[in-house]
Amino acid sequence: MDQTLTQDGHQEELKSSRTLQDRVQKYLIEEVRRGNLREGDRVPTIKEVSNILNVSTKVAFLAVKDMRDKGWFEKVSDRKQVIARGVERLLLNQPVKLAFASCGNGHILRGVYQTIFNHLQEMLDDSNAEIECLLEMDPHSKEIPEKPFDAMIVSDWEPNQLRDYVSGPIIGLDTWEELELDYLVKTDHFHGGEMAARHLYESGRRSVVYWDLVEKRSRIYSGTDYRRLGFQKAWIDCGGHLSDIKVLPVLAGDEKVSSYADYAKEADAYFFTCDFWALQAWEEFKEIGIRVPEDVAFMGFDGSYEALKHDPPLSTMEQPCEDIAKKVLQIVNSTVLKGEEIPKEEVLVPPRLRIGGST
Numbered sequence: 001m002d003q004t005l006t007q008d009g010h011q012e013e014l015k016s017s018r019t020l021q022d023r024v025q026k027y028l029i030e031e032v033r034r035g036n037l038r039e040g041d042r043v044p045t046i047k048e049v050s051n052i053l054n055v056s057t058k059v060a061f062l063a064v065k066d067m068r069d070k071g072w073f074e075k076v077s078d079r080k081q082v083i084a085r086g087v088e089r090l091l092l093n094q095p096v097k098l099a100f101a102s103c104g105n106g107h108i109l110r111g112v113y114q115t116i117f118n119h120l121q122e123m124l125d126d127s128n129a130e131i132e133c134l135l136e137m138d139p140h141s142k143e144i145p146e147k148p149f150d151a152m153i154v155s156d157w158e159p160n161q162l163r164d165y166v167s168g169p170i171i172g173l174d175t176w177e178e179l180e181l182d183y184l185v186k187t188d189h190f191h192g193g194e195m196a197a198r199h200l201y202e203s204g205r206r207s208v209v210y211w212d213l214v215e216k217r218s219r220i221y222s223g224t225d226y227r228r229l230g231f232q233k234a235w236i237d238c239g240g241h242l243s244d245i246k247v248l249p250v251l252a253g254d255e256k257v258s259s260y261a262d263y264a265k266e267a268d269a270y271f272f273t274c275d276f277w278a279l280q281a282w283e284e285f286k287e288i289g290i291r292v293p294e295d296v297a298f299m300g301f302d303g304s305y306e307a308l309k310h311d312p313p314l315s316t317m318e319q320p321c322e323d324i325a326k327k328v329l330q331i332v333n334s335t336v337l338k339g340e341e342i343p344k345e346e347v348l349v350p351p352r353l354r355i356g357g358s359t
Contacts, residue, residue, distance in 0.1 A: 020055050024063035027053060028072070030167060032083065033091055033336065043073050043081045091337055096129035098332065099149040099166070103135075103157040111276075111304050112319050113155040116173065119325035120153070129332075134159065150336045153328055154179055168336045171328050174223050185327045188348035189223040192317040193230025195353050196271060196299055199315070201238040203359050205269035205297050207246075208235070211281075213273045214249040224273055227301065231271065250277070260284045268296055269359075275300035275307035275316055282314070282358070298358040303351070312357025320349045 028049075031037040044052070049060040064081075067073055074084045100120065102113045120131055132149075135157075151168040158179045162170065172181035200208065210231065213224045232242060246266060250273075260281040263270075272278035278300035282292055292298045300307055303318025327347055334340045 020059045021063040021066065024049060024053055024055060024060055025067055028064075028067060029091070029094060032072070032087055033094075035341070037083050039083050039085055039087055041083045043083065045079075088338065094128065094337075096127075096150045096332070096336055097148070098124075098129060098131040099134055099152040100131055100155070101134045101152060101157050101159055102155040112302055112321060113173065115304075115319075115321040116153075116155075116325050116328075119322045120328065123325060123329055151332050154181065169331060171331055173324065182344055183331050184346040185324050185331070186346075186348065187223060187319045187324070188350045189225075189227040190230035191348075192301065192319075192351040193227040193232075194234035195351070196301065196317050197231040197234035198238060199353060199355070199359065200269045200271065200297060200299060201235060201240060203269075203297060205267075205359075206240065207244050207267040208269045208271055209263050209267045210245050210247045211270070211272045211277055212247050212249050227273065261288055264288060264290050264296075270296060270298050272298070272300045275302040275304040275314060278314055278316070278358075279306060279310060282310075292358050301351075303354055308354065308356070310356070313354070315356040315359040316354050318352045318354045320351055323349045 028037070028043075037043070043064065046057050046060045046064060049055070049064065050057045053060070064073070068075065068081060070090070071084055072087060072090060073081045075081045098120070100113075100117050102117075117131070117133055124131055149166050149168075151171065152162065152166045153171050153173065155173045158170075159165065162180070169182040170180065171183045171185060172179055173184075174186050197208075210228065212228055228247065232245060235245060236242065246263075248263065261284055264285060270278070270281065272281065278298055282298055285292060285296070290296060298314060300314050300316040301319075303316050307314040307316050308318075327349065331342070334342050
């Protein structure tokens with residue numbers, strides 16, 4: 001029994017040592033990735049690493065030696081080693097951990113964020129990167145796994161103390177007031193609103209009920225705000241008047257709007273800020289004998305699978321989810337993998353008009 005206990009204790013000691021060595025190596029790799037250590041720079045000494053990370057000199061020695069054996073460092077003298085040539089190639093082979101933070105209700109209800117996440121997963125299939133989806137399903141679910149991420153993509157929920165969990169950039173998919181973003185990649189909602197208004201006006205429609213989305217949380221000119229402003233501007237540019245557009249605010253989180261039919265005869269066109277609502281209203285109008293598009297035109301915004309597969313398809317502004325995912329990964333590749341410092345920017349990706357059988 002004593003021998004067994006000794007063996008168990010030895011295994012635990014080895015496991016602990018390996019974990020600490022991993023920590024040392026992650027720190028040094030991150031220094032290279034961020035550009036703090038470049039090709040030819042002196043590698044911190046064993047004692048310096050020990051003091052910085054509060055580990056034993058034995059752990060620091062084993063971690064550094066392992067990295068030298070793998071080609072990260074070159075020994076130039078008994079007391080000095082430097083960052084090796086070709087270290088960028090090693091960086092590209094490093095596993096990258098990405099997090100995708102999203103508010104659960106919006107993530108599921110509108111589906112755009114889930115589609116972007118799906119594209120990111122597909123694009124990362126053959127790489128050393130992994131991505132984890134973190135959902136805030138209610139105001140109390142604030143915890144996220146206690147492990148560092150190299151970058152985080154934020155749709156509409158930023159976990160508490162986010163910077164404690166992310167060593168790299170925070171990339172947002174919309175402009176929430178509270179979010180501390182490094183980069184922003186989102187749909188050009190203003191242009192999308194313009195395209196939708198022009199399509200309806202050029203289709204002969206002259207009055208619109210505009211079902212708008214009102215968030216419980218504040219934003220600084222969110223996507224839905226820009227979408228509405230773009231719609232109104234284009235409508236006026238086409239020769240219409242603001243009085244032609246009746247804006248009906250709907251609180252975010254409402255799974256079903258109960259009063260679609262109350263506005264069934266107030267306009268000859270209906271614009272919905274998400275496809276989900278448009279499809280609900282279509283069914284409700286059908287039940288009371290109002291035909292789409294013969295009596296009224298219907299138009300959504302998202303380009304959801306359900307909208308495009310509806311019979312007939314819903315006319316909608318398709319959000320460029322795949323293009324957004326590509327741009328997000330370009331930022332991750334430049335900042336995390338290559339260690340480049342690229343200017344903080346807001347990238348607007350244009351949506352696409354998908355004309356179906358509802359306009």
